Amino acid sequence: MQELTLFLKLVYLLLSVPLILYALGTLYLLFLFLRHRQERPVAPEVAENQLPPVTVQLPLFNERYVAARLIDAVAALDYPRDRLHIQVLDDSTDDTPDLLKTQIEQLRSRGLRIDLIHRTDRTGYKAGALENGMLQTDGEFIAIFDADFVPTPDFLRKTVPYFYADPRIGVVQTRWGHLNPDDNLLTRSEALMIDGHFAVEQFARSAGDLIFTFNGTGGLWRRATIEDAGGWQHDTLTEDSDLSFRAQMRGWKFLFVPDVMVPGEVPPQMVAFKQQQARWAKGTTQVLRKHWLSLLRSRLSLRKRIMGVLQLLPYPSQPLALGLLILMPLLILTQSLKDLPLGPLGLLSAAVPILYILSQQSLYDNWLKRSMVFPLLMVFSSGLTVNNSRAALSAFISGRPEEFKRTPKYNLGGGRPATRVKQAGQYAQLVDRNTVWELLFGCYALGGALLAYNRAPGLVAYFLLYVLGFFSVAGWSIADRWQVSGASA
Numbered sequence: 001m002q003e004l005t006l007f008l009k010l011v012y013l014l015l016s017v018p019l020i021l022y023a024l025g026t027l028y029l030l031f032l033f034l035r036h037r038q039e040r041p042v043a044p045e046v047a048e049n050q051l052p053p054v055t056v057q058l059p060l061f062n063e064r065y066v067a068a069r070l071i072d073a074v075a076a077l078d079y080p081r082d083r084l085h086i087q088v089l090d091d092s093t094d095d096t097p098d099l100l101k102t103q104i105e106q107l108r109s110r111g112l113r114i115d116l117i118h119r120t121d122r123t124g125y126k127a128g129a130l131e132n133g134m135l136q137t138d139g140e141f142i143a144i145f146d147a148d149f150v151p152t153p154d155f156l157r158k159t160v161p162y163f164y165a166d167p168r169i170g171v172v173q174t175r176w177g178h179l180n181p182d183d184n185l186l187t188r189s190e191a192l193m194i195d196g197h198f199a200v201e202q203f204a205r206s207a208g209d210l211i212f213t214f215n216g217t218g219g220l221w222r223r224a225t226i227e228d229a230g231g232w233q234h235d236t237l238t239e240d241s242d243l244s245f246r247a248q249m250r251g252w253k254f255l256f257v258p259d260v261m262v263p264g265e266v267p268p269q270m271v272a273f274k275q276q277q278a279r280w281a282k283g284t285t286q287v288l289r290k291h292w293l294s295l296l297r298s299r300l301s302l303r304k305r306i307m308g309v310l311q312l313l314p315y316p317s318q319p320l321a322l323g324l325l326i327l328m329p330l331l332i333l334t335q336s337l338k339d340l341p342l343g344p345l346g347l348l349s350a351a352v353p354i355l356y357i358l359s360q361q362s363l364y365d366n367w368l369k370r371s372m373v374f375p376l377l378m379v380f381s382s383g384l385t386v387n388n389s390r391a392a393l394s395a396f397i398s399g400r401p402e403e404f405k406r407t408p409k410y411n412l413g414g415g416r417p418a419t420r421v422k423q424a425g426q427y428a429q430l431v432d433r434n435t436v437w438e439l440l441f442g443c444y445a446l447g448g449a450l451l452a453y454n455r456a457p458g459l460v461a462y463f464l465l466y467v468l469g470f471f472s473v474a475g476w477s478i479a480d481r482w483q484v485s486g487a488s489a
Contacts (some may be wrong), residue, residue: 005336012327012340015320022317023348025310029204030351033358036207041255043161052163053083054156054220055139059129060090061122061404063147066265066411067096068103070147075107075114079156085137086114089129091122124234125404126216131232139223146217148265148409150179158260159220170225170252171244173202174218177263186273186476189377190266192356192370199258199359206256211300211308213244214254218262225252236290237404238283245291245308249298265409270476274434276407277384278391281315285395288312316396318388325385325441325466329448332456352378382469386441387434435474442470 056074060067067090074086088104090097097118107114117133124131130144141160145151155174162172175198181191198215205212214221216238226232229247236242248254267273288309295308331337356374360367449463 005334008327008331008334008336009340012324012331012336015323015327018313019317019320019324020348022310022313023351025307025313026351026355027348028307029201029208030355030358032204032208032210033200036204037362039207040259041162041206041257042165043158044164046161046164048080051080051083051160052140053085053138054079054141054143054160055085055087055133055137056143056145057087057089057130057133058145058147059126060088060092060096060147061126061406062092062094062096063406063409064092064094064096064099066147066409067100069150069411070145071100071103071107071114073150073152074145075112076153077151077156078153081111081113084113084156085139086112087133087137088114088116089119089133090116091119091125091129122404124232125237127232127234127239130239134223134226134231141220142223142226143220144217145262146264148179148407148411149176149217149262150264151218151262155260155262159257162255162257163220163222165255166253168251168253169255170222170229170247171214171254172220173206173212173214173254173256174260174262175199175202175256175258176215176218177261179263179265180268181266183266183268185373185376186270186380187266187268188373189380190273192360192373192377193381194266195363196356196359198256199362200355202256203258205307205311206254209304211245211248211304211311212254212256213241213311216240217264222252228252236283236286237279238287241284241287241312242290245287245295248308249291249295249300265411267407268410269408269480270473271480272408274384274387274473274477275405278387279405279407281318281388281391282395284312284315285392288316289396315388316392318385319393322385322389322441325445325448325463328459328462329444329451332448332451332459337456378465379468379472382465383438383471383473384469385466386437386470387473390434390437435477438470438474438477442467442474445470 056077058067058070058074063070067088071086071088077084088100090100097116100116104114104116115136117129117136119129119132122128134142141163143156143159159172159174163169176194178187178191178194181187202212202215204210225247226243229243229250229252231243232239233242244254267276292309292312296305298305300308331340353374356377357367357371360370364370445463445466449460449467452459452463
């Protein structure tokens with residue numbers, strides 16, 4: 001019995017130490033945010049005749065509902081027409097290219113340089129499309145917008161001048177906003193999650209001179225940076241993070257501009273959100289596996305190297321959190337909790353709600369009301385632990401490239417939920433293989449809550465958070481499938 005107790009304690013420490021380190025990194029980001037929160041990057045003035053050639057790349061795949069909206073927004077960009085090149089990089093297998101041809105021809109007739117580049121093999125997925133597009137343009141700077149984003153006309157005017165502040169600036173990243181935050185409880189939670197990432201985390205990393213990643217859309221690259229860092233590569237699902245780390249290890253600087261916002265659509269369905277999160281979890285873990293050693297060996301400062309590794313831990317740490325959940329009832333049954341440091345992990349986790357509250361306070365006047373969504377975000381995040389853990393573990397186990405699975409997008413424009421279901425039933429790939437596991441872990445967490453009620457009451461809330469999370473995520477996923485199946489019938 002003593003040997004089992006010692007073994008369980010050792011496993012607890014192995015699982016919790018990386019989580020504690022990540023929590024300490026979050027505390028450091030909060031410190032940087034509070035220290036620099038009043039600071040803003042300043043762009044130099046650039047005369048009209050000095051504005052450089054810019055290529056705007058729009059990577060698409062089966063985006064029939066949102067592609068035209070994006071192209072209209074990009075065509076309205078206020079930038080000299082002789083220095084603007086738009087590339088519609090469409091790898092679609094549906095009728096999206098046919099739907100866009102007339103729109104693109106009309107824009108060309110108005111003097112806009114816009115090309116529809118359609119690939120039929122999807123080699124490299126999004127990274128391959130961006131790479132192929134660069135071979136067919138001469139832009140000095142490359143702006144990228146995913147299909148569900150809508151830039152404002154002044155986007156380039158507000159962002160391009162920042163590159164003139166320092167020739168080593170390789171990326172200018174702007175803040176994501178939201179087109180449909182009030183769709184349902186899930187979209188409200190997603191909006192809060194995105195706000196926390198950009199308004200606090202990305203801001204703190206940029207202001208504190210740390211490594212941070214290009215977010216895949218709503219930003220610009222210096223072409224020379226892409227080429228110097230080795231170009232777009234296809235061996236991870238998060239090609240933006242991969243290239244970001246390679247570029248910054250080469251000495252390029254990244255700049256986050258919080259006052260420029262590009263709104264985007266957040267997934268209104270649980271299965272679509274899980275699909276997006278699984279892709280990010282797998283891709284981030286692939287980047288960690290690919291770069292952690294070269295990052296630690298790089299010439300960057302020790303502070304940058306440590307925080308760079310910690311930046312890649314949110315998704316890879318999900319299996320550790322799931323392991324702790326599995327371990328806790330065993331620790332209770334063997335009475336192994338007495339000498340374990342449970343307090344530090346609990347105290348450090350307080351950094352998470354503070355981060356989200358600060359993000360709302362910095363962005364909105366009604367920040368207190370908006371912060372009330374945080375408990376829902378915690379419930380959904382807990383329920384996604386199985387989904388994200390399976391994705392992260394598959395990336396650790398297998399180094400093979402994975403299929404890039406798109407997140408369904410709808411452009412409802414205030415439409416009714418029935419419209420969304422009809423669209424999803426037509427072609428959204430809402431495939432979810434984790435629901436059964438979520439239900440099983442929900443039952444396990446419920447058993448843990450009953451056990452804790454009798455033997456360790458302080459842990460009841462811990463287990464109940466997972467009970468609510470797993471059952472709500474699984475239940476919402478089942479409802480999504482029923483709706484889609486009904487619409488497809």
